[in-house]
Amino acid sequence: MINKIEKLFKITAALVIGSVILWSCEPDADQLGSQFFQNGAVGTESSYPVIAYNVDNGDSIRTDAARLQSATLGAFDEPQFGLQKSAYVSQVRLSSYAPDFGTNPVLDSAVLVLKPTYPADSVTTTTVDDYVYPDGAVPAKKVVSTYPVTKYGKTKLNSKTVFNIKVNEVTDFLGANTDQIRSNRSVTTGSLIGSTVFKGDISAVVITKDADNTELYKREPSIRIPLDSTFFQNKIIKKGSSPDLTDAASFIRYFRGIKLSVNENDGYIFSFDPNSVVINLYYKKDKVDGSTTTREAGNFILDLGSSNTHFNQITFDRAGTPSANLVQDTINGAPKLYMQGMGGPGIGLRIPGETIAAVRDLYDTQKIGIISAKLRIYTDVATWNNAYKKPDYFVVKQKGLDTFLDDMRTLAYTGVYNLVKGHDLNANPAYYDIGITQTFKNIIELQNPQTGHFIANVGQYTTDVDGNLLGASYPSLGSQNFNTRTYTPYRVVFVGTEPGNEKSAKLILTYGKK
Numbered sequence: 001m002i003n004k005i006e007k008l009f010k011i012t013a014a015l016v017i018g019s020v021i022l023w024s025c026e027p028d029a030d031q032l033g034s035q036f037f038q039n040g041a042v043g044t045e046s047s048y049p050v051i052a053y054n055v056d057n058g059d060s061i062r063t064d065a066a067r068l069q070s071a072t073l074g075a076f077d078e079p080q081f082g083l084q085k086s087a088y089v090s091q092v093r094l095s096s097y098a099p100d101f102g103t104n105p106v107l108d109s110a111v112l113v114l115k116p117t118y119p120a121d122s123v124t125t126t127t128v129d130d131y132v133y134p135d136g137a138v139p140a141k142k143v144v145s146t147y148p149v150t151k152y153g154k155t156k157l158n159s160k161t162v163f164n165i166k167v168n169e170v171t172d173f174l175g176a177n178t179d180q181i182r183s184n185r186s187v188t189t190g191s192l193i194g195s196t197v198f199k200g201d202i203s204a205v206v207i208t209k210d211a212d213n214t215e216l217y218k219r220e221p222s223i224r225i226p227l228d229s230t231f232f233q234n235k236i237i238k239k240g241s242s243p244d245l246t247d248a249a250s251f252i253r254y255f256r257g258i259k260l261s262v263n264e265n266d267g268y269i270f271s272f273d274p275n276s277v278v279i280n281l282y283y284k285k286d287k288v289d290g291s292t293t294t295r296e297a298g299n300f301i302l303d304l305g306s307s308n309t310h311f312n313q314i315t316f317d318r319a320g321t322p323s324a325n326l327v328q329d330t331i332n333g334a335p336k337l338y339m340q341g342m343g344g345p346g347i348g349l350r351i352p353g354e355t356i357a358a359v360r361d362l363y364d365t366q367k368i369g370i371i372s373a374k375l376r377i378y379t380d381v382a383t384w385n386n387a388y389k390k391p392d393y394f395v396v397k398q399k400g401l402d403t404f405l406d407d408m409r410t411l412a413y414t415g416v417y418n419l420v421k422g423h424d425l426n427a428n429p430a431y432y433d434i435g436i437t438q439t440f441k442n443i444i445e446l447q448n449p450q451t452g453h454f455i456a457n458v459g460q461y462t463t464d465v466d467g468n469l470l471g472a473s474y475p476s477l478g479s480q481n482f483n484t485r486t487y488t489p490y491r492v493v494f495v496g497t498e499p500g501n502e503k504s505a506k507l508i509l510t511y512g513k514k
Contacts, residue, residue: 043371045510050375051333051350052496052505054326055455061343063312063486064181069462070117070487071274072312072342074163076153077266080383081340081491082318086269087261089187090277090310091174091252094245095301101240102285102298109282110227112167112194112258116202116272118147118221131207133217139210146203147221152389152489153268160199161267167194167225170257174309183314183343183486189259194227223272227279236302237283258304259313269489277304312486314342322383322493333497336380337505339391340491341458347494348399349375349434351452351507359509360444372510373440374433375454377494378503381429384493390425391490393460395483396434399453402478404471407438408461412469429503440509452507458492459485 061067075085124146131142155161168189175181207217235255239245244254279302287296304310318324323338326345337347362368379390396405396419404412411417417435424430434456443452462470462482471479495503 043510043512045508047376048351048355048507048509049497049499050355050505050507051330051348051352052337052377052494053329053333053348053350054338054496055346055348055457056326056328057343057345057457058184059314059316059343060182060184061314061486062180063183063314063343064179065177065274065306065308065310066180067481067486068274068310068312069484070271071310072269072271072314072487072489073114073165073260073262074151074153074269075262075265075267076269076489077317078153078386078388080321080493081323081338081344082316082321083265084269084340084342084344084489085262085265085315085317086342086489087259087313087315088274088310089170089174089257089259089313090274090304091177091257091308092255092279093248093303093308094251095303097248097251098246099240099300101237101283101300102296103288105237105240105283105285105298107229107233107237107281107283110194110229110232111280111282112225112227112260113276113278113280114223114225114260114272115220115276116149116223116270118149118202120147123147133207133209135216138216140207140216141210143206143208144203145206145221146201148201149270151200151268151270154266155200155268157267162200162264163198163267164263165196165198165223165225166192166261166263167227168259168261169193169231169255170259172256173253174257177307177309179309181309181311183312185311185313187257187259187313191231192228193231193258194225196223196225198223232279232281236281236300252308257309271487274310275305278302279304312342316344333505335496335498335501336383337377337494337496338491339394339456339458339494341391341485341488343485344458344491346455346457347377347496349377349454349456349505350399351440353451355507356443356452360447362511363444366513368511368513370437370441370444370509370511372435372508373437374435374508375505376431376433376508377505378431379429380493380495380503385428389490390422390430390492391458391488392420392422392425394420394432394434394456395459395461395480395485396420396454396456397480398439399451399455402480403475404461404469404479405436405439406442407435408469409472410438412472431503433508457485458490459483459488 071088072086077083126144128142131140133140171190172187202221204221205219281300283298284295287294338345339347421433470482498504
């Protein structure tokens with residue numbers, strides 16, 4: 001323990017405590033500075049109980065295009081949180097308007113393409129050396145690389161989890177792509193226009209010509225869902241000269257969108273890129289060369305990307321589970337805490353006023369210097385003893401504020417600060433430390449009027465290509481709004497406020513004094 005505290009002295013002296021003295025032209029005895037850590041410094045670690053309670057997010061969260069850097073699909077049911085099911089709804093736009101499909105166009109096939117997240121290093125490769133490419137009967141080599149998609153939940157129901165993915169036409173107008181949409185929005189759907197059986201893997205295909213190794217065909221890893229050819233023949237191919245296809249405003253009211261969902265109510269949730277979703281229309285048209293008429297192949301793309309209104313529709317069924325009807329008791333707390341991504345509940349951690357008063361008294365009378373302050377929470381091994389991936393990060397804010405914690409604003413780019421540090425995440429129990437040193441120092445030393453009251457949810461803050469926090473770049477939009485909560489499916493049960501339980505939520509304070 002002594003070594004651990006000495007290490008904290010070295011790390012935080014310059015970053016946290018030293019920063020206070022650097023900002024002051026004339027440090028006095030009530031301010032902490034580098035001189036504090038010279039000969040005679042003594043380190044003490046103390047823990048204090050906190051009031052830990054459940055936060056009801058209403059099973060609702062914004063899932064519109066502005067928040068949906070990644071989209072989710074699937075269903076997962078387990079005893080603590082019940083069923084969480086995610087569907088995807090999107091408008092469709094033409095890749096070009098008033099399209100000319102030529103003479104006598106007939107659709108061969110229509111395919112919707114999804115690109116899920118997958119681990120690139122988990123690959124199974126199959127090679128066919130004597131493959132014959134059908135277009136021209138060309139001798140070739142075919143290489144198929146198969147990857148498991150990244151999944152959260154149950155991957156081996158009945159030996160291997162299978163989803164029946166279906167595509168329905170949407171009959172409601174979905175609005176503008178700048179609209180704010182929440183995950184509990186319902187839409188009316190029409191006919192089933194496509195489906196596939198998905199067994200959890202995706203494949204990339206590369207076909208090369210034997211003679212000179214040139215590439216004849218290449219397909220990236222994806223889910224390919226066959227769609228109703230008759231529907232798209234009548235809806236699109238036959239309507240090339242129709243006013244409905246002359247501009248985007250007309251088209252999104254004519255063909256209002258699609259909904260992707262799964263039939264099943266248990267399994268897993270997986271992610272995909274919403275901005276790369278397309279529908280490929282493969283058709284043939286007449287090609288006249290003198291007195292000879294042949295059929296020429298064509299491919300027309302329907303775009304479901306960023307210009308479209310799109311969102312995740314997330315539903316819950318908590319009936320009969322411990323997470324149903326959670327009470328948000330900020331006074332007494334709760335013995336069990338339920339945290340779930342994608343709109344599920346979060347947790348509150350309140351440092352009691354008497355604890356703040358006691359620490360402030362130590363600061364005033366004994367001139368202590370706060371070296372480290374962190375909130376520690378343990379997973380509840382009695383209810384969450386499983387192999388499901390635990391969250392590796394949380395988004396944390398002071399209650400009532402939509403800005404970053406003081407720690408994030410001052411220390412985010414130092415390379416040594418972690419807002420959340422998980423310990424033993426592959427074991428049960430695991431625990432997490434939430435670093436609030438600078439925030440708590442400001443409460444005590446500057447008598448910051450903001451209380452020690454924090455809200456945490458599953459997710460991470462998002463960054464730009466240079467690694468800078470996006471919330472810092474757009475503070476007027478609310479720093480806390482730039483995070484991955486919308487599409488992070490993890491969940492976990494913690495020990496809350498439970499007197500007598502050493503794993504009860506707590507504040508761990510390390511301070512020094514002469």
